[in-house]
Amino acid sequence: xxxxxxxxxxxxxxxxxxxxxxxxxxxxxxxxxxxxxxxxxxxxxxxxxxxxxxxxxxxxxxxxxxxxxxxxxxxxxxxxxxxxxxxxxxxxxxxxxxxxxx
Numbered sequence: 001x002x003x004x005x006x007x008x009x010x011x012x013x014x015x016x017x018x019x020x021x022x023x024x025x026x027x028x029x030x031x032x033x034x035x036x037x038x039x040x041x042x043x044x045x046x047x048x049x050x051x052x053x054x055x056x057x058x059x060x061x062x063x064x065x066x067x068x069x070x071x072x073x074x075x076x077x078x079x080x081x082x083x084x085x086x087x088x089x090x091x092x093x094x095x096x097x098x099x100x101x102x
Contacts (some may be wrong), residue, residue, distance in 0.1 A: 006023070008016070016022070041047045064085070066074070075080035 071081070074084055077084050079087075
């Protein structure tokens with residue numbers, strides 16, 4: 001399978017869509033078997049299997065609403081305010097949980 005990688009600006013892509021143009025080989029997409037897809041994934045350098053070890057140091061981003069004075073205080077501290085919040089919450093976890101050991 002030969003590849004022809006081309007770059008387009010978002011404006012060029014929008015114009016192509018507006019004109020009904022597509023550079024996708026839809027026939028190839030429709031006829032691809034699971035084996036074809038798996039073979040393509042195995043040779044794709046951007047495809048990596050995510051393991052349990054990869055998740056060990058993962059973080060979860062959650063929205064947090066703080067009063068303005070609280071945010072100002074956190075930002076005035078020596079450490080990064082996000083690190084500071086994590087430290088405060090972790091300490092609270094340690095104090096209130098017999099099972100938490102990190």
